[in-house]
Each structure stands twice: as C-alpha cells, then as structure tokens.
Amino acid sequence: MKPVWRTLDELAGDPAFLDRLHNEFPSEVEAITDPVARRTFLKLMGASMALAGVTACTRQPAEKIVPFVRQPEDLVPGKPMFYSTAMTLGGVATGLLVESHEGRPTKIEGNTLHPGSLGASDVFAQAAVLGLYDPDRSQTLTNVGEIRPWSAFLGTIRAALTAQQPLQGAGLRILTESVSSPTLAAQIRDLLVRFPAARWHQWDPAGRANTRAGARLAFGEYVEVQYRFDRADVILSLDADFLASGPGALRYARDFSARRRPENADRMNRLYALESMPAATGAKADHRLPIRPSEVAAVARAIAAAAGVRAAAGAAAASPAHQKWIAAVAKDLLAHRGSSLVVAGDDLPAPVHALAHAINEALGNVGRTVVYTAPVEAEPVDQIQSLRDLTAEMAAGKVDTLLIVGGNPVYTAPADIALAAALGQVPLRVHLSLYDDETSALCHWQIPEAHFLEAWSDARGYDGTVSIVQPLIAPLYNGRSAHELLAALSDRPERSGYDILREFWSRGGVQAASDPARLKAATNAAVRPAAPAAGASRSTAVSSPAAAPPITPAFESTWRRWLHDGVMPGTALAAKSVSVRAAALEPGPAPSGGGLEIVFRNDPAVLDGRFANNGWLQELPKPITRLTWDNAVIVSPATAARLRLGTDPAASGGEHGQVVSAVVELRYRGRTVRGTVFPVPGHPDECATVHLGYGRSRAGQLGTGAGFNAGAIRTSDAMGFGSGLELVATGDSYSLACTQYHHLMEGRGMIRAVTRDEFVRDPKLVHEGFEAPPRTLTMYPDVKYEGYKWGMAIDVNSCIGCNACVVGCQAENNIPVIGKDQVLRGREMHWIRVDSYYRGPADNPETYFQPVPCMQCENAPCEVVCPVGATAHSDEGLNDMVYNRCVGTRYCSNNCPYKVRRFNFLLYQDWNTPSFKLQRNPDVSVRSRGVMEKCTYCVQRINAVKIDTEKQDRRATDGEIKTACQQVCPADAIVFGDLNDPDSRVAKLQAEVRNYALLAELNTRPRTTYLAAVRNVNPELES
C-alpha cells in the first residue's frame, strides 16, 4: 500500500520536523535540558508538592435545596425532558430534539422523525445551545445606546407607521434573511397588504443564491432541487459539498454513506468530484479533480455534450488535461442512465446549475435521483439584486423606516454594495438581532432577538416539511422573535409569538400547509379575515374579540401531535415536473484570465460570521485544514512554493499546534486585505480560497478580531469566485493554531484503504503488512467480561469528517474552550478528534478521516502507570477516569499511544459566567485545573440506561444506549454497543473482515476498532 501522511512536512521528510516529532512536550524541552531552568522547575515542584495536600483541606459549603412552590405536573427533578424543535439556517429547518434539565436546555440532538435529520445533527445545531447562553448576546433593548423599554420602541414605530399610512408605506422597508416560516411570511404579506407601497427585501449569506438562480435560469421559475442519493449509483459533484453543507446535507450524508458499504459491493456507489477548496465531498470521492471554479463550466459543458445534451454540443473544449477524466466520467454516467446524479455547488454561477439540470434531464435522472418541487422559501428572490435595490433606494433617501429582521447585513454585504453608507440616509433604522453587532452599531434601535430555543416559530425543512419551532426556555434577556416584531407593526402589537403561530395554523394553515400555492393565498385571507383598506380599521381590529382564533379540540390534539413529533405530517412538497429550457444553456462569456483566482466560501465553523462568538465552533479544528480560531489564505503547495510563501511549523521552537506562516496582502479589484497563507494539499494551483465570517469588529469577546475579513474584497458580481487576485508578500508572519500537527503517530498504519476490486478479490488485503500479537502475549491474566462488554466500531469508509461528533461530545461532556493561545501549545481538550490522513501526491491526494476517541484498551497502558489509581478498569471494560483522585502527574497521557487523554493545564472551565452554568450537563463532573480527562464512552448515558433497564429487570437492547458522538453522526459511521451480544450491530461490525485495531501491534486490545476504507475506483482512471 502507498504510504499515508498527515502534513506536507511529513511528506517532504524535513529533518527538523522529524526531530520535533520526538518531543512529547516540545515547549518544555528547553526547561528540562537547561540546568538553571531545571533547578527552578524542581524548586517549584517541591513547593507545589508540599502545598498539594493542603488544597484538599476544604469543607463542603452548606447547600440549599429550593423546591418548587407548585411543581409542574410532568416535571420529575433529576430526569431530563426532551422537546422537539427546529433550527433554521439559510431559511431551511433541521428538526431537533432538545434535552432539558429542570427547564434548562443542555444538549441538542437531531429529531429521528424529521426527514432532514433522521436523528443526526451538524456542528451548528450542536453548538446552538452554547449560543443561547452566550453572555455577549445583546441583553437590553437600546436606542442609540440608551436602554429603553419595549413600550418606547412601540411608540416610535407606531408613530412611524402612522406617518407612512398616507404614503401607503412608500418609505417602509423590511430586510429579512431567507424566510421559510409560513407564519412569518403571512405576517409580512399582511403588512404589505396594508402598506402596498412598502417593500420586503431579503439577504441571507447562508442561503443559496446560485442554486436558486440556476433553477430559475433552467426552468424559468424558482424550483427546489432535492437529491436522492439512496438511488444514485454514479454521482458527479461539480464543486458541490453536498455531504457537509447546505440544506439536506445531513440526509444526503446518511443516504450516501448507506450506499458505501463494500460488504454490498454491487450496491456501492461511485463519486466523482470536481473540487476547488478541498472539502468533505472531495475527500469521499473515488476520483477527485482539483480544479479552479472558473474551469468547472467548461468541464460541465463537455460532460453535458458527451451525455447527450444537444444545446451544449460544440462548446469550447475543456483543457486537455481534463479530457481523459471527462471521457471516463461521461461514459460512467451514460452507463447508469436513471441512476446517476450530477450535483452543482452552491458557489458556482447559475449557468453551471442549468447545465447540471440539463445533464440530469438528458440522463433520465429526473424523478429518480433528482426531484424538483416548489421552493421551500416563502418568497424566493434574487437576493443580491434585492440588497442592491434596497441600498440604492436608501442612498436616494426614499426609505424612511427600515426594519432589519435578523442577520448582520452591514458585515455580510458585498464590498461594492455601500450598505453602511446608505443606512445613514434612513431616518429610522431598527435592527432585531442576537448580538449588538456591526449592523446594530449603525441602527437607532437594537432589539435583542429571542434565540430559537427561546421563541415560538415555524419553518420548512429541505423537503418542505413544516416543523414548529418550540421554545425550551423563556427568553433569558427579554428577547423578541421576528413574529413579535412584525406583530408590533400590525393591528395587535402585543400578541405573543405563541398566539400568532396558533392563530395562523388554526385558521386553515393546516390544510394549506401541504400546498404552497394555497398557503400563499390562504395566508393573506387567513390572518386578516377581512382585510380592511390600509389604515382604516386599526382600532376596530384591536378591540374586536372576533379576531381571537377559534381553537377547537381537534386542532388542539393535532397541535400537540405536531409539537410532540416535531413535524407536520404530509407537508413535504410534492414533486413537480419541469423541463430545462434550451436557451438556458447558451455558453456564457469566457472567464477573463489574469492573476490568481480567488474563491470565497462561508467558513465551515463560523459560517458567514454569525457563529463568530461561539467558542465551540471557533476552537473546532475545521475539516481538512484543521485550523482553529482563524481563517487563512488557502493555496496549493505548488502555488505557495512558486510565490515563495509558506509555513514553517518548526520555526516556533517546535510547538505542536503552532504554524508560523507568511502574511500576504490580497489585492483584488482595487481592494486589499491582509491574510495568512496556508497551503493545503489537493487545492487547485494558481488559486486561493478565503473563508468569510472572520475579521469581525463587533462580534463579542471571542469573535472580535479573530482572522481577517475576506468579505471586504468580495464584490456582488463575483460572489463565489473571481480572477485577478494578487498575493503580495508583506514580510510579516503570523501564528496559526492548527491541530493537524498535534499528536503525530510517526507514520504507523493508522489508515488502511483498498479499492473495491481489491477488496472483492481478497478482503484480507486490508490487513496485509500488519500483525496483531497473539492474545497470550501478556503478563496479565485474561479477564472475562461477564454482563456487558462495551465496544465501538468506527467506519473510516463512512466518516465524512464533518466534526459533528467533536462538538456533540463537547456539549455532552462539559468540555471547556481553552482559547487560541492554549491551542498553539497543543493543549486542546476535545475528547474525540477527527484526524485527517492523506495518501498519494500532494497536488491531489486521497483524503481519509479518522475519528479518534479513547480506545478503552483492555490492556490499558495508562492504568498501570497511574500512581494514585485514578484510572482503572471497570467490570464492563471501560477505562474509567476518576477525576477526584487525579493528582495530575500526566504519566497516563505519556503512556497513551493514542494520545486521547487531555489535561487541564489551567482552569479552563469558566466557573464564573452565570449563564454557562445553565448549559452544563448535570450528569458529568465539571473538571478543574490539574486533572486529566478523556472519553468515557459517555458512561453517564450507559449508567442512565442501565438503571432504567435494571428497574425493569431486563438487559439493555442494542441501540438503546447511544454515545453522543454516535447519536449526532450523519454518516452513521460510529456504532456503540455490547460486544457480548453477538447480534448487536457493533459485534457484527467488529466481526467483519475490514475491522482493524489501531496500533494493534502494541497489544493494547482496544475496544474501539475501525473499519478500513474502500474506494470504488473506476479502472479507466486508475493510473
């Protein structure tokens, strides 16, 4: 097998780098070898030893028990409750199930009944609970910095509306993000009925402008595209990261990975990916072609021509380097008519989307692997144009009152749309948002927004399924929802979100929900039964009791069912038949060359900047790059070498997490910004990717000042990519915190991968060259595990490296955030990490992801070296960690070959911020300074289920206990269970031929094992 590598330096075999590998704690190496520093060290150690015992001499303070005065009926103290709700991103909802302890939401899971989740969730959903308790959230309603009551705002806005009445609302503008909430859409339309001259604008940087525009170009109308990966045998991704981003990604990842099991070799799908910035989808691809985004159109056109799209024939030929690839892909696609699938990426321009639609149509995939429906969004528009129009009107002084409902447009707007300047022309500006951010700073009124865990709402999933967004907790800071803000503009300004929602759904929303056309018609009529002429009947409507909704018992039970299930049955949008217009396939102007190409992407962790103040997401090693706390100018190793820019991981004195890299000035279309270069294997040459969402100036304690603002050079005519970039070295350098350099394993066989054909021929090939010692080779007596014997199997072949498990684990196990400075020292605390490995040449390597939690070794090297018995084996084979016994020698960590133990070098937990106390899982100890910690297989979950089943006098069934990482996994890559039960999924997986243990040669007998990766390569492309 070809050698596997992790970093470019490792591949190059740089001796300085290899030398560095041998230092467990490189930052302290000097202190140990320098005699003076050593003496100081010993003195301090002696003093610490002498005082160590004294710290234990505290008596527990007296505690209070505060019972309810009147206890709610269903609430049992000590037992968590679960409520269904939904989180919206880019207008599309994912169904969630939220755990609540005595009224505090602590952990978010996916809703198994929701088609867009199937029980899985993504990093954003996992981290949302931290966002709820963020102490930097906007906490008071302010008017130009003065704290004001809600009534003061009501007075102002009512006066403004009264002034607008004679003008029919000509000076009234509302700017929202993408809206899929039927109720909110109805409220806005209702407002537009009363103020016909008012306008509703939308701008959502997390939305899918190109996908929307592409469908309109191809079909002449907005339609939603859904993919059926469960039916697709051959998939071509045109720079689309469908596995890890965008609506439906969780579902797509589940469907995709279910078709990747080499045990069903005949059913195994094949994925071709054209990709610019390396991402999950390219990593999972059987054949990946690094390509600049501007070249995708030519390749897509060539494939379309080969696939029989007549309008695309005779197009300009793609580059000769790609010809072989194109021919092979086209052949494979044609061989799988009706079961192939072409997916175009959200950042590619509309004509490429039209081409993808045309190829799918020509291949007969429509209705099979591609389904078109009516749009999920209530009112799809060209959002860039919408923002441009709004800015122009504002600049012209035509806008008197502007309501910005959510979002942070001042920060996210393209650089050539002078929104910030135009805002100054608006006499009354109102911003509803979670944070007092860049936009709030330019608005008169800042209204704290209720987090989605605090407010009632509704939203549609990727397939149109409606979910009710149900609050878990009363607003912490008296926040208002968008519904309540819109209600302030209506006849009944003080209605609660709950009443608004119930009124909407009880009045015909139920029947209409499944049919968007009827819904649209119904909402105008339903919410305002007798729409009076604008401004005529405000007082009558307020006083009229007839406006109260008729809540029938039948509705009540339906409503309760919706809340319980988290979905409204039958509201998924029906398939729609559309056909591609030939005119849509006209070749566009050839991309203008010159300079490097620049690619703009939403950041995989902080997205468009909306999660910039979320510590879990900031510290999350981003997929592929494994950077934390920063964005970077990502280039290929060859381009970095050509420009003589690059990183020097050894320059920093050898610290694990620190990559010192050159700072460059990006000059692009007359605008400049400074960023740090970071070469990434597999990135196309002569091209640089920058991630948005950084360089915020008013994000909060964590987000402000992190990274650089790539949005400052993005223009509205080239949102996804553009050419003419110049990278100018500045001579400065900057430290990036990159965890790819942590915990190196010195080139041992961590990843095993074969091709499908090899696997079919000889499944045992995955074990070639690896040997596990015989079971008898140990000094310790063999332990027989009666009862349960916990184990875990992780399928490397399924893992898409999305990191959801990392954040899920962090939320479940009270894992602290340590900050960039500590990550630079290699001290990050994640109990599960996702290692990425490369194989092959640096310009286009194969990429593998491997989640590594504690292996729960049966012959655990950590246990025998602990001087105080703080880590010990349980009867069920868990490698228990007893925090209260740990004295912090770190011997266990030294002796752990997998480097999965984490040490609290400092007091990382925030013990002071009151809101964070609400977030913590009460079932897991909050660790203090000087304590080692690690994955426990979520022993709190094991014990909870064991207690429940013991009370019923039965054994836990397979799948009843799910670890946090398993539960969130969209690809179903992690399976936990009882190895003593031969019918359990984990026992079956561990019995498979592909199963291997990490570092089995050390005879640690890990309980966590891996299933080797199998790539379904096309023999024609195998060189």
Next chain:
Amino acid sequence: MSQIFHRSANTIARVSIFGAVFVIAGLLGLSDEINRSPWVTQARVAREQPIQFSHERHVAGNGLDCRYCHTSVEDSSFAGIPPTKTCMNCHSQIFSASPYLEPVRESFRSDRAIQWTRVHDLPDFVYFNHSIHVNKGVGCTTCHGQVDRMPLMWQEKSLQMEWCLDCHRNPERYVRPRSAVFSVDYAPPANQLELGAKLVADYHIQRLTSCSTCHR
C-alpha cells in the same frame, strides 16, 4: 580533639528516631479519626431549617408514607423535596393559622420557594441514584436511619466512600424485601445473611464497585 556531643546524644537520637515513628503514626491515626468524625462528616448533627419541620411528627405521629412528599424516589436519581403545595394540601386545613407555619403560607402566597438546608450532601463528583437503590431493596432507613425519630433532620451515616462500598461489596448484609423498603419499622431478621443472599439472587443485585458506577 574532644567530642562535640555528649555520650547521651546517642540515646537521645535513638529514642527520638524510634519515637518519631510513633508520633507520625499517631498523627496519621489522629487525622484519620478526625476525617471520620462527625466534625468532618456532619453525621448525626441536626441542621437548622427555615421551618423546624419534624419528620418524627409527620412520619411516626401522622403515619405519612415517605413517598407522599418524596415523590420521585422510585423514578429519579433525586428523591424530591416537596413543593410548598404539598405542605398546603394539609396545612390549608390543619394548623392553618399557626404562626409556626407562616413561612409556608408566605411561600405559597408570594410564589417564592422555601430554601431548605441540604442535610445529605454528597460531593458533586458522586452520582447517586435513589430509584435504583429503592428498586433493588435498599430501605429508606438503611441509609437515612430512623427518620421517624428525628424531630429535626440529621444525617445518620458518614456518607463516606468506605460506607458506600461496604454495601456495594456486601449487599446481602443490608437488602430487604421490596415490600418493606418504605417501612420505617422494619428490623432486619436474625437470618439477614440468608435472606439477603436470596434477595441478591432474586433481585439480580450486582456488586458494582467500578469507579464509573458513581464517578463520571
């Protein structure tokens, strides 16, 4: 050159070295004794409460079942402290004007909770679950003592880990039939070990001494 030390220094040195062993052992023994003493464990020390609630009156006097107030003891880790409403179920009728109960009525009127002082306070790194113990035949009084004879509540046992482990290692010495779990009058029979062994088998009681049973 004359000797610096007198000959007796030898004896003094021997005695003090030998004596030091006893002094150190004595100090260790003393610290151990202190650590187990009620001064540290707070065992059998009655706590002051905002309302001088008497378990003796309510349990022995009125015959209330433990579960009338501690409702979640069979379902949850936490046995439950009754909400003010539970007090008012009776005390809106009985002693409804007693000045002694004014804090209860005040709580009910103002909707502000009564703040009780915790008596049984395990360290925060210990995860104890009432429901499983009750379901496996550990009686209330086994750990909490004769609550029906406590005018003010105190903690009967040390709640130290050795005390937990004593039962976790030898459950047969302490378990009783499920039917008698909530009985305050239950006295272990003479053949406890025999009955205990049978119950351990019948109730599938495990000797759980893994760290993660209680520490997570």
